[in-house]
Amino acid sequence: MEPDLVVPTMEAIRRWAGVSVPNAAARQGLADMAGLIAEVEAVRAGMVFEDEPSSFEAALADLKEPAR
Amino acid sequence: MNAPVSADLTALSMTEAADAFARGEASAEALVRASLARIDAHDRTVNAVIRLDREAALEAAASQDRARAAGETPGPLAGAPMMHKDMYYRAGKVSTCGSKIRRDFVAPVTATVLQRLDAAGAIDMGTLNMAEFAQNPTGHNAHFGDCHNPWNLPYCTGGSSSGSGAGVAARFFTAALGSDTGGSIRLPATICGVTGLKATQTRVSRAGVMPLSFSADNVGPLVRTARDAARFLRVVAGHDPKDPTSAREPVPDYEAALTGDAKGLRVVVLETGFLDGADAPVATAFEDSMKALAAQGAIVTRANAPEIMRAVNAYTAVISRVEGATIHGNWMRGRAGDYAIHLSARLYGGYAMPGHTYVEALSRRGPLLRRFVAEVMGGADLVATPTLKTRVPTLAETDIDADPANWDRFMAVSANTRPFNYLGLPTISVPCGFDDRGLPIGLQLAGRPFAEGTVLRLADAYQRVTDWHRRAPALP
Numbered sequence: 001m002e003p004d005l006v007v008p009t010m011e012a013i014r015r016w017a018g019v020s021v022p023n024a025a026a027r028q029g030l031a032d033m034a035g036l037i038a039e040v041e042a043v044r045a046g047m048v049f050e051d052e053p054s055s056f057e058a059a060l061a062d063l064k065e066p067a068r
Numbered sequence: 069m070n071a072p073v074s075a076d077l078t079a080l081s082m083t084e085a086a087d088a089f090a091r092g093e094a095s096a097e098a099l100v101r102a103s104l105a106r107i108d109a110h111d112r113t114v115n116a117v118i119r120l121d122r123e124a125a126l127e128a129a130a131s132q133d134r135a136r137a138a139g140e141t142p143g144p145l146a147g148a149p150m151m152h153k154d155m156y157y158r159a160g161k162v163s164t165c166g167s168k169i170r171r172d173f174v175a176p177v178t179a180t181v182l183q184r185l186d187a188a189g190a191i192d193m194g195t196l197n198m199a200e201f202a203q204n205p206t207g208h209n210a211h212f213g214d215c216h217n218p219w220n221l222p223y224c225t226g227g228s229s230s231g232s233g234a235g236v237a238a239r240f241f242t243a244a245l246g247s248d249t250g251g252s253i254r255l256p257a258t259i260c261g262v263t264g265l266k267a268t269q270t271r272v273s274r275a276g277v278m279p280l281s282f283s284a285d286n287v288g289p290l291v292r293t294a295r296d297a298a299r300f301l302r303v304v305a306g307h308d309p310k311d312p313t314s315a316r317e318p319v320p321d322y323e324a325a326l327t328g329d330a331k332g333l334r335v336v337v338l339e340t341g342f343l344d345g346a347d348a349p350v351a352t353a354f355e356d357s358m359k360a361l362a363a364q365g366a367i368v369t370r371a372n373a374p375e376i377m378r379a380v381n382a383y384t385a386v387i388s389r390v391e392g393a394t395i396h397g398n399w400m401r402g403r404a405g406d407y408a409i410h411l412s413a414r415l416y417g418g419y420a421m422p423g424h425t426y427v428e429a430l431s432r433r434g435p436l437l438r439r440f441v442a443e444v445m446g447g448a449d450l451v452a453t454p455t456l457k458t459r460v461p462t463l464a465e466t467d468i469d470a471d472p473a474n475w476d477r478f479m480a481v482s483a484n485t486r487p488f489n490y491l492g493l494p495t496i497s498v499p500c501g502f503d504d505r506g507l508p509i510g511l512q513l514a515g516r517p518f519a520e521g522t523v524l525r526l527a528d529a530y531q532r533v534t535d536w537h538r539r540a541p542a543l544p
Contacts, residue, residue: 001420013419017397022404025413025472030420039382040425047379049435059434060268060315060492063441065449065519 001034077102079540082148082242082296086189089147092136096129096147100191103149107240110543114238115215116231118154118164118195125149125193132189144299145243146189152245153229154195155202155278156182165278166198166228168211168406169399179276180311181245181287181304188303193241196231202247202280203392203411204228205255205482206466210408214463217260218541219507224463226259226456226481228252232290233260239540243300247277248286250388251455251485254497257290258455258510261499263527263537264290265297268518269492270315272301273308281391283430284384284489293537294498294527298322301520317518325521330529331365333522335513336448340372342484346457353501353509354454357530361452364529368452373444377487380436383429384490390426393418409469410478437491441516449522453484455497455510484512494520498527499536508536 001009009030010021021027077099080088088094104122111117132146155165157175164170182192197215199207207215207230215230217223218238225234229246233256236244246253248266257264265288272287279285289300299322306319337343337358343351362368393400393415400419404412445451458480464470466478488495493514500511511530515523531537 009420013416017393017401017419019397019400019404019416019419022400022407022412022416023409025409025468026416028472029413029417033417033420036382036385039378040386040428043379043382046375049432056430056433056437056492057270059437060270060517063437063517064317065516065522068522 001030001037003031006030078106078239080242081292082145083293083299085148085242086142086145089132089136090142094147096132096191097126099147100125100129100149100193103193103241106238110238111240113216113221113544114218114234115213116197116235116238116240117151118197118212118231119162121192121194125191128191132191143187143189144303145185147191148243149191149193149241150185150243151193151196151235151241152182153198153232153247155198155247156245157276158182163195163278164212166200166202166209166212169403171211175276177276180273180308182276184304196235196244198230199228200408200411201396202228202249202252202278203414205251206463206478207256208463208467210469217460217507218543219261220505221544222462222464223460223507224259224466226255229256229290233257233262233264236260236262236290236292237541238543243289243291243296246288246290247280248288248489249280249284250384250489251482253286253288253290254455254485254495254510254512255482257497258499258508259460261508261536261539262290263293263297263496263498264288265301265496266488266494267301267305267520268315268494270313271305271317271494271518271520273311273314275308275310279395281388283387283391286489294496294524294531295323295326297496298326298524298528315518320521322521322524325525326528327525328529328532330361330526333366333450333526334448335361335366335368335450335452335526336371336445337368337452338373338444339370340374341377342453342457346454347459347503349459349501349503350454350457350509354511357500357511358452360533361526361530364533366526369448371444373440376436376439376444379432380487380490383432383436384486386421386425386429387490389414389418390421433490440491445516449515449519450526451514453512455484455512456481457484459503459505460507488514493517494523496523496527498530500534501536
């Protein structure tokens with residue numbers, strides 16, 4: 001995420017989850033999350049889904065291999 | 069399937085060992101003593117074992133021998149020595165989960181899968197090394213020491229079921245439970261040159277198993293052959309009232325599906341993201357495997373699905389991190405310093421992800437599975453990819469605690485396996501070659517939901533015309 005959002009995010013995590021940043025790698029990991037955020041944004045922009053809720057378990061059952 | 073009993077009992081696969089026991093050609097005690105001797109001789113270099121229950125294993129073997137002598141019909145796995153990833157709870161026994169935090173945790177219950185294996189006559193000899201809390205794809209472990217690849221010791225085993233893959237490859241035992249949330253059965257299977265099966269999501273009970281991700285955790289075997297996997301799965305699959313998420317689908321006789329016939333099975337090769345950019349030895353071995361399947365009558369076609377796979381990969385990352393962070397919340401609040409650096413860092417990021425994004429990732433799962441089956445598989449029965457598209461890396465090359473610059477190489481290890489956890493599809497990895505450094509290469513085959521029989525049928529047909537799965541490493 002953007003560098004100026006890292007510290008506020010750390011504070012939000014501390015308030016919501018009670019977890020403090022454990023090490024420098026964790027702090028860097030927050031900064032690196034920009035890539036994942038961009039991927040999620042790209043998916044939203046590129047794919048259209050039916051409104052939820054939908055059931056994964058129902059999809060598993062519906063898509064079973066036809067009997068051989 | 070009456071394979072002659074080898075003088076070296078550790079050369080037997082799980083089904084060969086169980087069948088030899090059933091025919092009275094090998095005693096359970098002899099099978100267990102052969103395994104124990106091999107572990108004693110070689111585990112100092114491999115480091116696959118966390119706890120060896122020597123006396124309990126010999127007692128269980130003696131019990132099987134007595135039952136057979138008394139005329140009782142042996143169970144389908146009777147006499148087969150096994151060990152399991154140290155996250156399957158057995159009441160009264162320590163289950164470390166590969167961690168410092170649970171180094172002294174005594175399990176209050178016995179996992180359903182262990183109960184089913186016990187009932188089938190399998191001999192449980194103890195517990196195996198693993199990535200800490202099953203949370204990395206390479207098998208590194210800061211608390212119990214890294215597990216080493218039996219084919220070439222400086223190389224990684226794959227994870228998180230590192231001891232399961234290394235131990236089966238080293239012929240320490242015939243089978244091992246692994247767990248697979250992003251590839252943790254299939255990666256050590258491919259990297260150690262054995263066979264690993266992740267069944268359809270919900271196929272196998274997770275009761276009594278350490279959780280990593282509620283949505284994507286799977287229980288399954290690492291073994292030597294598809295036939296082993298078929299028999300093992302039949303024993304452990306099926307609904308369990310203790311795990312309400314487990315499927316109520318009937319469990320077929322998977323071994324009966326192993327006809328050796330691949331004719332007419334339609335296999336689609338996923339190229340974009342799975343095969344493009346593969347290291348040359350991997351690409352060559354994979355294409356050779358497709359030629360072998362085509363020669364057996366399978367119909368091999370090609371497909372690309374960059375848009376669907378991009379969504380699958382993005383949402384997979386969200387789910388696994390949020391669920392992992394939630395499960396580890398109490399320890400992250402009080403004992404974060406007791407995790408390996410890379411693990412606490414990874415868990416920490418999960419707390420930054422908004423709830424609505426997590427729910428979005430979960431709710432897209434069904435629609436994306438439907439699109440994958442309709443648009444990517446089309447009329448195909450199976451999907452094929454390399455299990456790992458690079459050559460096997462060394463432990464040093466993927467040690468991100470020693471050097472964060474190794475991050476990309478570390479994450480690339482599970483690139484081809486993670487999507488099939490989000491999609492929930494049954495997926496197997498079987499050996500399909502070796503690279504120029506003598507390390508194994510794996511072929512990954514995925515089927516439609518609950519089509520484990522078809523996945524196993526094609527894997528078995530492939531193993532009938534190849535011998536990659538029969539090769540064993542020369543251990544120091």
